[in-house]
Amino acid sequence: MKDYTKKSKEMGEVKLFWTWSSPYAQRIAWALKLKGVEYETMYEDLANKSRLLLEYNPVHKKVPVLLHNGTPICESLVILEYIDETWNTTARLLPEDPFARANARFWAKFSDDQVLPSAFHAYVSQGVEQEKAKDHTLQKLDIVEKQLTGKKFFSGETLGFLDLVFGWIAVYLDIVEETSGIKILDKERFPLISAWKENISCIPVIQETWPDREKLIDKYRHMRQYFISTAAVKNGKAS
Amino acid sequence: MKDYTKKSKEMGEVKLFWTWSSPYAQRIAWALKLKGVEYETMYEDLANKSRLLLEYNPVHKKVPVLLHNGTPICESLVILEYIDETWNTTARLLPEDPFARANARFWAKFSDDQVLPSAFHAYVSQGVEQEKAKDHTLQKLDIVEKQLTGKKFFSGETLGFLDLVFGWIAVYLDIVEETSGIKILDKERFPLISAWKENISCIPVIQETWPDREKLIDKYRHMRQYFISTAAVKNGKAS
Structure with a gap:
């Protein structure tokens, strides 16, 4: 670069x-x-x-x-x-074409309004509630999967706006799975998202800033414990 | 024009x-x-x-x-x-300056993520739940009110993106109040939003497309009835 x-x-x-x-x-x-x-x-x-x-x-x-x-x-x-x-002179994140820009904004909103909250819910819940949240997340990811048909990145051949937005799937979903005991990103169900995860993790800038896995797991394990105990107190299940 | x-x-x-x-x-x-x-x-x-x-x-x-x-x-x-x-040759909705654009996008998101859902909740609920939703809406509107300090429109002296986004406050809040029996847009608490409502309703394009009040009230009365009975069935309060 x-x-x-x-x-x-x-x-x-x-x-x-x-x-x-x-x-x-x-x-x-x-x-x-x-x-x-x-x-x-x-x-x-x-x-x-x-x-x-x-x-x-x-x-x-x-x-x-x-x-x-x-x-x-x-x-x-x-x-x-x-x-x-x-910083608009180079490495544009959003495409130039208005329709392609609208498309990117639509899916960014879908990530943050639908997929991420659903995965978060699966991360901080247990039992039947967690199963439901997991199923919900899988259904949302089915929709995301289709967006990668024939593409290396969400934006096409090179990294762009939508790849940064959906980047949490590459970095954090694995940590959510590890700390909450559920499997979400199954390679057979999500071959395109799995391939994209490999592609994005090879980009030097992404590699350089990838958070330490062990530290993340430790942090997310503690956060989950905190959220679950807070919810239990709120629901009167703990004193 | x-x-x-x-x-x-x-x-x-x-x-x-x-x-x-x-x-x-x-x-x-x-x-x-x-x-x-x-x-x-x-x-x-x-x-x-x-x-x-x-x-x-x-x-x-x-x-x-x-x-x-x-x-x-x-x-x-x-x-x-x-x-x-x-259609970018004239009547730009968003300002040119990147910071002003970011500001407009921030408040648009605030409208749709926070204020509108809160007002909708007040519209489709009753009793204590409705009072809570109303209070929540008032608190959000207190924040919106401050954005109009010293300004005729959200975008400044002329109508822009944010006025269209917040336009629902001018047209529909009155209908929500009328059909759900609550007062939200009190002139003493919200003098700036009330003045803005007058300003936006004087714009010819807005005036021409203002939905018929009686038809809206009829529609919103029926919708409220539908939402409340659906919620009652869901909560096991009705057969």
Whole structure:
């Protein structure tokens, strides 16, 4: 990849408020690296959020937040489009054609409104509820699978916007499976998503920023325990 | 407004699958009219969806769907951006500046993820549940109110993307109040949203396409009855 650092420095100061275990934050780190944007990482402990995070994202109080020359941008899909429009001279994430752009936005919304919440539900539940959430996730993934017909990446022959959006399937689904004891990404049912996972994990920028598997498993195991015990207390199943 | 019809005809055939009582579909009709795009209205009876709607929006099976030269585009926010990018020579809906665009997308997402579902919940519930949903809606609207500080429209001095997105507050909230017996848009609590409602209702394109109040009330009264009885059956409160 060319060195775009000089150009990106002229564009001012960039900070990314994130935590390394968030799939939403991860896609922003990928986009900035793909664009060659130099940025400062502001690590957030979500159990003890910083004053700055609450100031910059007062509505949702969540990572990721991109701070560009002191101006905050929130919501990961919004940030991805901002990055693409601001560092717009090369490595475009979204295609140029309006219909292809609409298509990418449609599936990004499908990822975040339908597939990711469903997989999250399977991750933080147990028993019958977990089975239902798993089935729901599989049905959503059946739809995603079809989008890869005849393609190496969601965007076609090269990595793009939708690959970053669906990147959580490549990195985090495996961790969800490992920590919650369910199998979701079966190679026979999802041959195209499985092949895509291999393709995306070979991209240098993605490889370089892939979170440590053991650390992720440890973190996700603890988070699951926390969510399940919180739900049990809420439902009156524990004191 | 200038006559952009000739130019829009050169852009091919446009059809809008919609129903007149849907706030999501209404924003698309507004956008097409603002752009001067000639289109054919394909009215959908949501109790008996057409074969074409199911073919063009197989994932969500919902209106609105925009069909442009035979290609379907789904999800109202995605369609709005498509319209803005395709008929791009005039009356831009989104601002040019990347930060202002990100800001518009952030609040559009807030409308559709947070405020609209909350108001819908208040509309289709009763008793304590309705009171809770109403309070939730008021809190979300407090946040929206602040966005209008010092502005005539959400986009500034002229109508834009965010005004079309939040347009449901101007047209449908009144109908929700009337049919579900709750007051949400109190002028003392929401002076800026109330003033904006007056401003947007004076725009000719909005005025021309404002749905008939009595017809809307009748439709929304029946829909509420349907949702409440369906929920009662689901909860085992009715046979």
